[in-house]
Amino acid sequence: MELLENIKEAIRSIKSNWLRTILTGLIIAIGITSLVGMLTAIDGMKAQIEESFSGFGANNFDVRSKNLSGQSRTMEGVREKQFPPVSFRQASEFKDSYSERGLSTIYCWITGAAEVKRGSETTNPNTRIVGVDENYLLLKGLDLERGRNFSNVEIRYGNNVCLIGSEILTTLFENHEDPLGDYVSFFGNRYTIVGVLEEQGAVGGDSGADRNIFIPIENASRLDQTGNFRYTITASASDPTKMDYEMGQATGVMRQVREDRIGEEDSFEVIKSNNVGESLEEVAGYLRIGGFSIGFITLLGASVGLMNIMLVSVTERTREIGVRKALGATPKKIRQQFLIEAIVICVIGGAFGVLLGIGIGNIVASFVGPGGFLIPWMWMILSFVVCVIVGLISGVIPAIKASKLDPIEALRYE
Template sequence: MNLIENIREALRSVKTNLLRTILTGAIIAIGITSLVGMLTAIDAIKAQIEDSFSGLGANNFDIRSRGFSGGRSVQGGKTEKSYPLVKYKDAKEFKQSYATMGNATVYTTLSGAAEIKRGSKKTNPNVRVTGVDELYFLIKGVKIEEGRNFSATEIQYGTNVCVVGLDLVETLFEKEENALNQQISFFGNRYTIIGILEKQGNMGGGSSADRAIFIPIENGSRLDSRGTFRYNITASASSPMSVDYDMGQATGLMRKVRQDGVGQEDSFEITKSQTVGESLEEVAGYLRIGGFTIGFVTLVGASIGLMNIMLVSVTERTREIGIRKALGATPLRIRQQFLIEAITICIIGGIFGVILGIGIGNIVANAIGPGGFLIPWLWIMVSFMICIVVGLGSGYIPAFKASKLDPIESLRYE
């Protein structure tokens, strides 16, 4: 018997004992379904969370003046090198260069203790005034509840318009008054309200967007008479998983803008928010480990059941094995036949298990939150490798037992 004939005989045996094959394959299918199903659901849910968090800064990184103050910093008793501040011109040039890769917003804090007036009413001197561009609210995930965002024209020419927080509206206007298109005063100028932010709330006692005013950054840059404002850039990567790559590209662009020489240190700082992206990946990793462990335990039980059935098969086919040996079949060919049968059963069960697992995993993920259809190619490949390993492991002992049977004793077996 050559190898091809052995494969055909093994497949014929699987077809002949169809009920046994179905039951055994079902055991393997259940194990693979649990493995692929859980891992598919985990990856699909993770993808949904990434999409949700992308608007909350999970794929953002910041570029700012080195040392954050732009002046000399002292560490370990030594005064470090002084680096110039990131100027408005630098930030605009970087934004234009980065536009081919993704979105970026330029902003600067003009004051953290401004007093806002409207007629006889005024706020406490604790309002934060920030100069921003048209992409700031999109990238920072801040929503405008009423009114609109700044237009490109207003940003370009620095028009006296503003977007305000809800606390300022409640302080300066009566309940029945509409704050949109009304004027308020600060920094000695009048500004027209074109938008009101959604209520943000205040976490940790810090300054809240509810108590803030945003004006076009071109307008704010005119107040920088001494050149001391710190201009910050927040760039958005294409996805949370590509942040490191996009940060590397952004570093090269910013070094070109700042004219940092070869071998010189960066004259700026670039950082990313590690809390959301890395925590998400860490949690997903733990979930994968848990899902893989549960699925693996199920597969171990399935492999024991397969081994038991194959041992029974060896006992049932003792006379058949004796006839094959009498006709010249070697122990190697006998082992191959039973191993091929075991692997075939595992692969058949694995195919059905993968199909069910993908379906169940995506159903669970979409039940939790709307999302697309995910096909985990990596876990499919891993599952089929596991099927082959389980088939080899479960079939080897029965195959070895069959190959060692004495042909004469086998022919006498009833």
């Protein structure tokens, strides 16, 4: 009951001086607005970017050979069981069976050290040759700058055609030359260029797809003289919200294709290929740290301002404190009264700051693209917890000062 009475008294004290309360609450509201606004904007932009990227990478998973390094590993004295790599025939069977559920693509890395020639021009021996099918560009999010994708006939019969990256175009062709219909040579064969990929760019000195040449997967399989090529299938989940279920279905299809017996472990791997989503989450994490740091610094300044105002309030109400002590109020009750008053002011300012922050955050996020209205419940709860902590920190020194006032000296204060 004492706590409830102190809360009522704190509210009565706040009502007696609305202007001071509003100005004090605004200090906290600005800090909370910066904190919630930044975090809401970051989450909103991340959600909209993920939605834009959902078609290539965020909702895909890979079905591939186990132990891609080709070297057996020993764990706790037990050598890991070796399984044969996924063959082109098995990958094709899986693609046909999975087509009822969604799209999938087969690809294989042939080499990363090819030398490509065109007349007298030659690339460095660092060109990557990749065998792909007609769905590869769609599922990997690659766009053509000019030309076209492989036709069904070219994929089926493995014609000598290719798609080249922007770096290959720059190395082998002059600015005024049209590469479409021209020829490049590698592996002793001549390939007709039917398309050029848009420049992708990459991080860390790697040119990504810009240094790649893509050939039909059937053509690539004919280059596999030793049977050492490792074919990977990337499948797109028909329902992104049921990724685990879709991966389970794909596992069942591949076990049937690979003829894995009941009770035996999978002779292949099914893993999420959400590199885009992981990278985006990593960037969003850094942005959240930055936003939280800026908001924390703003709240730190707000807490200093609140503490200053509460100290002034103690001075203004010295006579009131003396009367309370003369009527039997203990130092503990005086401390509680000022602490609760500081917390109530913080919570009022925090509630206004949360509403303002959510609005500003969603407005900022909407500049990235149209999306739904985001209500960050976690940040709202965190903000109110922070408000209580700020109120405690800001009110503790004024409360202690008020509780230590001598009642006789306080009553004499004018």
